[in-house]
Every structure is written in structure tokens, then in C-alpha cells.
Amino acid sequence: MTEPPTDSPGTTADDRRAASRGQAAAGVENRIETDDDWESTDGLEYEVVTTPVLVIGAGAAGARVAIELAESDVESLVIGKREHGDAHTTWAAGGVNAALGSLDPEDDWTVHAADTLTEGHHLNDPDAVELTAQEMPDRIHELADWGMSFDRTDEGDINQRYFGAQSYRRTCFVGDRTGEAMLETLIERARELAVPYRENVMITRLLSDGDRVDGAVGFDMETGEGLLFRTDHVVLAAGGFSALYHRHSSRDDENNGDGQALALEAGARLLDLEFVQFHPTGMVGKRYGEEWDGRLVTEAVRGEGGRLYNAEGERFMERYSPDQMELDARDVVARAIAREVREGRGTENGGVFLDISHRDAEYIRERLPSMVARFDSLGVDITEEPMTVAPTAHYTMGGVDIDFRTGQTGVEGLYAIGETVAGVHGANRLGGNSLAETVAIGAIVGEHVASAVTEADEDPNVTDGQRALAEREFQTLRALAVSDGTVTPTQLLEELGELLWDHAGILRNEAALTNGLAELEALRARTADLRVDGGLTSKSFEYAVDLSASLTVAEGLLRTALERTESRGAHYRMDFPETEPDWRVNLVLAADTDGLSISRRGVAEPSPAVREALEEGYELDYHHLE
Template sequence: QFHPTGMIEPEGMDGRLVTEAVRGEGGRLYNSEGERFMERYSPKHMELDARDVVARANYREIREGRGTPDGAVLLDISHRDPGYIKDRLPNMYEQFVEQGVDITEEPMKVSPTAHYGMGGIEVDPRTCATAVEGLFAVGESTAGVHGANRLGGNSLAETVVFGKILGAHLADVLDDLLPPVPLDEGAAQEHFAALDVLATGTGGGERDPEGLIDELRDLVWDHAGIVRTGDGLREGIVKLRDLKKRAGELAIPDASTSRRFEHVLNLRAMLTAAEAVMRGALAREESRGAHHREDFPEEADGWQKNILCAGDEGGDMHLWTEPVGEVPAEIRKALDEDYSLDYHYLE
């Protein structure tokens, strides 16, 4: 899920969130031609339309050359009283003053930013158990709670709700889980041998995992970002294969306790997540919530299902689909009544 408004500068702060509340308090988005462009994208809801709609509008303005030279659109709240801004948006005021921008007088440069991962590990919602015995998961690492478009504020609610469910469940079953399931020695040896190759540097490949992490970030942003196409995703998947190969040859000769060693392990997990995202996005030939395909811009009834993926024995990833669950009656009623929540003060 992409957030419409992140800072673009200074370096190190790029991507830092500019809260929804700025638009909630009346902030307006302008392009470099001074046009309040949300009139074109969403004349009814304007800047307060759903996160994905505003993120795509900002992205398109920048991509089509109507952004600032450094790749931003302008978010302006300076039409409001300075005292009101400082009172209602004290953190934003401070955040920008520190960068030499007084938001009571001038606009903020903003650009969409990656915000939240709505896919993740499949768990049993009653116990938070994963498919791996003895391994449980809650929160952003899991999938299934937020559908195609998480509403602001729902992530923290999720962590509290499922944290409580998991805690209660573990208190009940802890005795049965101890001692832990013994390691499969064969699998463990194979894993340790692979780590040894990495740590002794005998892999003979590149030595800069952080460089590869940066490349991976750029690759996913460019090929599986806010607006996706089949061609772009296919090209990205080919590049990903190359990156995966190079990651497999990384060599970190200076001991297994170094930060670089840790980065390699993270990189491997990131590559798996990136592959799941890109292949899932390629398979889903429709647009739904935060997933937008320029070549399939509409929601398709046949696609109201989840895409799952898992590694097979040869180490390749395979994908399949499963139907989504029934919508509970009270939620169906709220949807039918077009109930909406003013969530513009939550992220």
C-alpha cells in the first residue's frame, strides 16, 4: 500500500510520512502548473479520496511532467490560519521547520511512498499459527485482515487484537509446545553449510549486500510500484532472477557476526517477498484497492479471490488462488449502507 504523501528531501528523510491529517485539515494538492489537480481525478472527494486514488494521482502528475523538477507535487495548507495549523498539526509544523520550510506560509513537496505490506504469512486467525509447527505470527507480517486496501488506523488495531488472541492461545497450549519440536538435523546441516560458504567468502561473488538491497528496492519500486503493467512486471521478474543469482553468490569473508552478514539474510527474505509481490501482481489481471494495473484498470468479478504462494521442493515458488471468506453480516450491512469512516487523522 502506498501513502500519497511522503517527504522527498533531505536525503535520509525521503519517504518520511506527511500525515493524512494535513489533507484532513484542508490541505490542497497542486501541480507545478498551479492546478489543483484532484479536481480532475476525484471532483467529489478531492484530496480526501481513498489513499490509493490520491497516491495514483500524485504519481501520475509527477510522471507526466507536472511535478516539481525534483519529482514532487505540492501540498499546501497555508490558506489556513497559522495558529490553527500549529495547533492542529504541531508535529508536521516542526518536521518541516527543521528543514527550513514554514508550512504556514509555503507548500510542502510530497511524493507517494511505500507504506504498508498487505500480503504476508497465512495464519489461522483463531490461533495465529503458521504452517510451520511452533511458529506463530501476528501483525504486518501476516495476510488476510485488510483485504485489498487497508484503512488508516487498522494496523495497530490488528496488532492488538491478534496479539491478544495469540497470547491467550499460547497460555493454553504452551505445555504442549515444550520441549520444542526437534530440529530436522539434515535440513539444519544443509542450512549451516550454506551459511558457512557465505561467511568464509568461498562463494567468490560480490561483497556488498547493502548495494543489492538498494538495487532490489529500486527494482520493485520501478516494476511493481503504484501503477503496474504486465510488461513492466515481466521485465522486473527477469531482473529479479538476475539479482537473486547475484545474491546467491555473495561472499562475506569477515565473520558471521558482521552487519553485512545480517544484511545478506535480510536480502534473501526480501527477495522472496519481492518475488511473491511481483508474481502475484502479474497474475492478478485486474485493479483492486492498492493494486493497480494500467493494462487492466477495472476490478474484475472473477478476481475476488486471494493469491497464495509457497516454495516447492526444488526451491521454486508456485502460486495458486483460493476464494475469499464470506463477508460477516454486520460488515455486509455497513457496506450496503455505504458506511464510511473519516480516517484522515490515522495512517
């Protein structure tokens, strides 16, 4: 049973976002100090903005940090690359995990943590996992109190569904638009607290000497005007880097590694970049058109009983995972589909069939309304016929190395959160945990940052040195905007996507990774001949800025994948197919004068309570869905 919407008739998500933008924008004008008239000695005009805390990224993670700050009476400014409310969070459709026990009273936070560690092949930060699992019941009830309209049982409890590799029904949901509903709820709560935000802003560099940050530099994507943000506290919540791949479930202009590259350049370390999750069920462009290639078919389809068949009509997961079937771990299902296609049992469109038509049509429409509507627009009635799907790059477990009790990166004043960081998910993410991490850890990090802000941080001075660093960046951006070579950023990004798909995809080996690094260097050399069309406000310029970050993160991905000579979770080496106990280490990536360096770090052990849950060996029984 779904709770009725609270909006008035005819109110759309766009209407709600527009109202939120208008009200929050007033907060920016009233509370954030700006200097619109600054001009450098060479006539370069730019805007200076001072704020106690700058949150880079306006998705669920950034929003939850800002809410916690506001509730602690600490001002912040949230900035995003798109219109407010249009963040990648909205693409997380299927649900968010919390051990509520609505349908399975045996579930509790220790089993949630154990499932997360098992799915992560024990490379997770146990503290991060346990904090997330313990926090989530309260965060779910908090979201419900703030107006998030979770689907409910007949008894009025928050309903829960199965997701892959979960021992119990733990995934709370709003049909198949959970991420969108969550972000709308968080934005409305931030609006109530008058949290200022600024949209259509791209950050290109953090002001850092390697030991601490003093702010950030970027530009207004609509006007091209330079922006200097002066603050002693920066929170990176800029997403992951799955869009580096040719086939991916993101939009092309987000999740391109800018958060990780900004942190690395500022002096922070990155962790486990080799672990990229390929979701088993992305749409196949050859059937639905290139616009839809790689777009996610939510795991909720399989969580509600969807079945996978090859072109010969075989329900092939019976061969690979007879107990967990389609709801085995994402890496297992993705490799199974890849093998079916490679061995000639795929469809003519290069995928397999995902079929839920055996379920009652009204049930499908109630539980999966967005999927029904999407495929209906493409001439496919999923209540009667199967979808064609294939693996797609979906989520990156690697990212910035942080302390999860504070969000600190090791660079004073620099914090990170959400898919920008590594630690919660280990070698493979448990479905439904991405949204969980954003609000669970977001609240914790927000609380810590609030405690770190002092009276002196409320109106930080802008020094001549900081202006000089910013102006140097503005000059670099202006020069990039008028590049008049022969190769476009779009061309190079497309080639980078193909390179990673071919050399660091679902199946890897030493030769492919080594060749990938060589091709990457050749591609990087071609950036000297870049052509940018349209100036500072163009998509071409945005992609040119993205390209620098993407190349850095791609190199880190290839190097760590080459370094890890075993198979674990989402990282599968055909030349080293076994999981090796000695490789239960995290790979730490740092930037130094000689380039990128890699070191190894051991993984801590979970608490006794979680070890006990692991020893119990809880496991999903798929046949409950039969």
C-alpha cells in the same frame, strides 16, 4: 485538548526506553533457561535458549501478544532486531482507528468494518475485519487505562480525526506520534508484567519439518554468537516488506520480508503479495536530501485539512475525486499524484505540494508537532509554506495466511500476527487500521497461544536432531560472513529496489512484470559472487542475510502481480484497468520442490450486520473540513 504527560520534567522517550530495557533484561536472566557453554563437535560455540513461547518481533503486535500471555501466566521471550522500543511501530504517526463515536455518535463497529472492506475492495478476510472493528473500542480504552495519553476533547473524551476513506472521525491520536506513544505504553505494561525480551537478535531460520516448528535459529547481532531457541510455540511478528522498494517509508534494515520468507520456508502459505500500498505523501529526496527520500508525511496532515496542489497551482484532486478530495483512498490519491507528475504538472523535484498553511499556526503546532519539528529542521515552516511530496512504498497488505481467531498458520506451533500476515486489509489498507490490527488481533492470538501451552512446553528438551539442524545453519552463516566476491549485499538490495519500483510499482503491466522476473533471476545469480565486509557483526552481513529473504518475497510479489489480470486497490494493471468480479479471489503462494506455486481461493462474505452497513453506503464528506 491533550492530556498532560505523566513523566517527570526532562524525561525523554529514550530515558523511558532505557529504563524499560534495564528492568526487562533482569526478567530474561531470571526466567529464561540458557546454556552458554554448548560446543559442537567441530568447535562451533553457540547459546541455547529454551522458552515456552518465542515471539519474533518487538513492535506493537509482538508486545501485545506477549502481554496477553503474561496476563495468562504463560512465559514468553520477545526478541527484536533493534534496541527494545525501537520498532517500526514508532513510525506510525497519525492515529489508530476505533468506532468510539466521540465526535460522530453515528459511528459504530459495523461502519468501521464496512469502510475497511470497501477500502480493501472486498478481498479482506471478513472475520478478521469484524474481529478488529469489534475489539478496537475496548483496546483503545485498555491503552488509555495503561497510560497512553490520547488527545482529548474539551469534554474529556478521546479525540478523533478524519483519515482517508473513513465515513466518520474515527482515528484516535496522540498528536502525530501515535505509534511511538502506543509502543511506549505497551512496553511499559510488558515491563510491569516482567515480560522477558532480548534485543539485537536476528532469526535466519525456523526449525521446522514442514508440519510443525520446534524453535528458531539466529545470531546475536552485537557479538556474532549463534543462538538456538528451543520452543514449541513461535509467533512471527516481524513486519512487512515495503522496504524492498527503492522509495519507501521504512528504514532500510527493516520491513524487508524476513517474516514472510521464514514462514514460507517453514511450510506456511503466503497470501496476496501483489498488494503493496504506496502512500501518497512521502518526502521527495531531491528537495530534502536522500536521507529523507520516501519518509512519510503522515496522513494526519490531510486529515487536519491539508490540500494538494500541482506545480500550476491547481488543487488537482477536484478532477479525480470531487467529493472526497485529498481524503480519498490512498491508492486513488497516489495514482492521481503519479499522473500529475507523469503528465508534466509536477514540481521540479518530481512531486506535488501539500499545503496546510491555511489553518491556524497554533492549531498546526498542536495537532502536528512532529511534522512541524521535522520540516523546521530542514528549513521549512509548514505553518507558512507547502511541503513537497510524492508517493512512497509504505505498507504491504499481503503476507502469511492465518486463522485470525488463533493466529495459526497451518504449521503446528507456528503463529503470525501484524503486518507479517494478510487478511485484514484486502487489496488496500484503510489508514489508521495498521495499529488497530496489532492490538486487536494481538490480544486474540495471545489468548489462543496461552491456551495451547502445556506443562511439557515450559521446559522443552533439545534433541540431537534439532542441534544438528541449528549447527548446519550456523555453518552456513559463518561461510556467508567470509564471502569474498566482488558484489556487495548493499549493491544488490539497491538494484532490487530499483527493479521493483520500475517493474512492480504504482502502475504495472505484463511486459514490465515479465521483464522484472527475468531481471530478478539475473540478480539472484549474482549472489554467488557476494562480498561481505566486516564479519558476523557487520551491517554488510546483516544485509546479506536480508538479501535471501528479500529475493524470495520479491519473486512472489512479481509472480502474483503477473497472475492477477485486473486492477483492484493498490494493484493497478494498465493493460487490465478494470476490476473484474471473477477476480474476487485471494492468491495463495506456496513453496514446493519446483519453486513457488500459485493457487486461487474464494473470499467469504461478511456478517448480515456488516452487509447492512455496506448497503447503507456510508461515505466520508470531505467538505466538513472546509
